[in-house]
Amino acid sequence: MSHPRIGELAERTGTSAPAIRYYEEIGLLRAAPRQAGNQRVYGRDDVDRLTFIRRCREFDFSIEQVRTLVGLLDNRSSSCLDARELAATHLEAVRAKMRELRALERSLVGFVADCDAQCAGGPGPDCVILGDLGKRCGCGPVVP
Amino acid sequence: MSHPRIGELAERTGTSAPAIRYYEEIGLLRAAPRQAGNQRVYGRDDVDRLTFIRRCREFDFSIEQVRTLVGLLDNRSSSCLDARELAATHLEAVRAKMRELRALERSLVGFVADCDAQCAGGPGPDCVILGDLGKRCGCGPVVP
């Protein structure tokens, strides 16, 4: 278990094997040494590093941001402040995205509520629902 | 103004001209008629339809979902209930995404707070920050 091949590494880190090869290709993981038959062999460090990468990705850091973070790990000097700054910037982006999503959620709730009020109880003269988005739809006959 | 070309249509709907051509190519917009010199000419209906499409996209509906919604517009029968169902499903997806982002936000806040506590005030023996994500980083010398 101390020298996993790509499949086990994938399983232990929640990654797919092609994704691991992709990370190697773009230089996020070192090129793994190969055993006799050309298959990649990994070590404990690779498990840690890939776990780190995956967690960053779950945190929605972009690959380039992860590259920076991994660089901080590799190059151990004044890492924390740099990492803090990156995280703070990223936090702002996440919050902006959340504000967007909240607005979106409100709109959708309104959309569904309008549907229930206008249409589910019986079609009105013309439907407001799709009209919210574009012009008008025909959930009942359009009576001008 | 009643027969805009692609640039004006783009401006009036908040779309880019290449995006409009792309929508035409994938069949979300009809192939626009051309004027003498082969340039696309649009009408009032196109403005409405594209506005609808853009609004759906702002609501984070995928192109395929928009295709369905546009289909409901085109085919006016029992539209509302179908649209409601699609919106409700989409709302669930949006809420799931928000839950993810909230968790992410909490983690990042913790990350930044740890940075401030552990590192900004002076490096501790070793840093917890990147350790939260992977193993440990070296914002100070690692003393085993």
Place this chain on the structure above:
DNA sequence: GCTTGAACTTCAAGTGACTTGAGCATCTAT
């Protein structure tokens, strides 16, 4: 009529972060 420059045309390639598929080699177990 001529010229300039903005707006238009098509087609191809690029983006991010992988996934999917084809076709072959290797490993492990029986």
Place this chain on the structure above:
DNA sequence: ATAGATGCTCAAGTCACTTGAAGTTCAAGC
């Protein structure tokens, strides 16, 4: 020895467009 799981490389596909190149057409001024 053989079968099936796992691995390899390389190419193409995904999504929703954007960007760039190279050529045409339009509108305005002279």
